[in-house]
Amino acid sequence: MESYTRTARTTPTRYRERARYDRETVHGILDEALTCHVGYVNGGRQVVLPTLHARLGEILYLHGSTGSGPMLTVAGSPDGLPVCVTVTLVDGVVLARSAMHHSLEYRSVVAMGNARLVTDPDEKLRALAAVVDHVAPGRSADSRPPNARELAATAVLALDLVEVSAKVRTGGPVDDADDLALPYWAGVIPLTVHAGTPVPADDLDPSVPLPSYVSDYRRA
Numbered sequence: 301m302e303s304y305t306r307t308a309r310t311t312p313t314r315y316r317e318r319a320r321y322d323r324e325t326v327h328g329i330l331d332e333a334l335t336c337h338v339g340y341v342n343g344g345r346q347v348v349l350p351t352l353h354a355r356l357g358e359i360l361y362l363h364g365s366t367g368s369g370p371m372l373t374v375a376g377s378p379d380g381l382p383v384c385v386t387v388t389l390v391d392g393v394v395l396a397r398s399a400m401h402h403s404l405e406y407r408s409v410v411a412m413g414n415a416r417l418v419t420d421p422d423e424k425l426r427a428l429a430a431v432v433d434h435v436a437p438g439r440s441a442d443s444r445p446p447n448a449r450e451l452a453a454t455a456v457l458a459l460d461l462v463e464v465s466a467k468v469r470t471g472g473p474v475d476d477a478d479d480l481a482l483p484y485w486a487g488v489i490p491l492t493v494h495a496g497t498p499v500p501a502d503d504l505d506p507s508v509p510l511p512s513y514v515s516d517y518r519r520a
Contacts, residue, residue, distance in 0.1 A: 309412055310465035320466040329409045329466055330355045332519050333387035334435065338362055338457075340383045342369050353385070354430035355461075360385065360411060361418070361427040362457040371417065371455040380414030385459060393489040396473035397482045403469065405488060411464045415457040427456045438513040493519045 303321045304310070312319050320326070330336075330353070339348045349370065352363040362385070364371050374381035392405035418424045428451075429440035446454065473486045495517040498510060 304462070304464045306465070307463055310410065310463055312465075312467060315467070315469075318467045318469055320468055321464075325407075325466045325468070326409055326461070326464055327355060329389060329407045330360065330387060331434070333389055333409075334519065336362070336385050336387045338370060338383055338385050340370055340373065340381055342373050352431050352435065353387075354427065354434035356426065356430050358461045360459045360461055361430060362415065362459065363428070363431045364455050364457065366453055366455045368455070370415075370457060374415065374417045374457060380416045381457065383413065383415045383457070383459060385409075385411045390491055391470075392491050394473050395486055395489065397475045397479040397484045397486050401473055401475055403473070405470055405490075407466065407468050409464065409466045411459060411461055413459050413463055415459040418456040418458050421451075423458075424451065424456055427458070428454065431456075436513055436517065438511070442511060442513075 302323055304323065304326065306319075306321055310319075310321070334352075335350050336353045337348050337350050339346065341347070347369055349368070354361050354363075362370070362383075366372075370381060370383070386408065388406060388408040390404055390406050394403040394405060396402050418427055425445070428446060432440040432443065472488050475486060498514050498517075500510075
């Protein structure tokens with residue numbers, strides 16, 4: 301299937317025309333975003349935490365410490381941990397003539413379901429390598445892999461991408477007709493992520509070359 305199945309939970313209550321369910325849009329947003337936010341319930345209290353993620357096919361992997369709240373909570377949940385994962389990319393600031401019509405150009409994804417704790421060693425290594433490559437493509441093969449102690453201190457959640465939707469807002473301001481003649485500037489301030497000049501570590505051997513994935517770094 302080229303699109304995710306729409307459900308009651310993935311149907312927006314406002315601006316339904318901005319919803320997207322095609323895999324190309326959803327995957328592109330997930331792969332471009334550097335971080336995500338994971339919402340879950342811990343002891344009857346709603347918690348939202350930022351973390352790193354990576355997508356391999358139709359599985360979204362979430363990185364964390366074995367001592368973090370989600371990982372401790374899922375350990376006692378045989379059916380997995382109900383989560384809501386969100387990512388947002390802001391592409392522009394939309395300034396309207398009316399204060400009420402200011403907005404953002406954005407692309408976002410919401411994924412819901414029961415996340416499982418990754419216990420298979422091979423899957424865990426693949427997931428952690430994917431997280432490293434998500435941050436800097438090609439980096440996992442150009443760094444020391446985790447040792448046994450590091451693996452024991454790190455946990456990974458896996459969420460199957462089943463109940464998923466994207467929402468996209470593009471274009472300029474939508475002002476009321478009565479406001480079009482007002483003497484206020486209106487339009488869009490585009491925003492992009494630009495990588496600066498790489499700064500080597502103070503203790504880096506000067507003979508170590510700068511990798512192309514660093515010199516040519518970009519998010520896309």
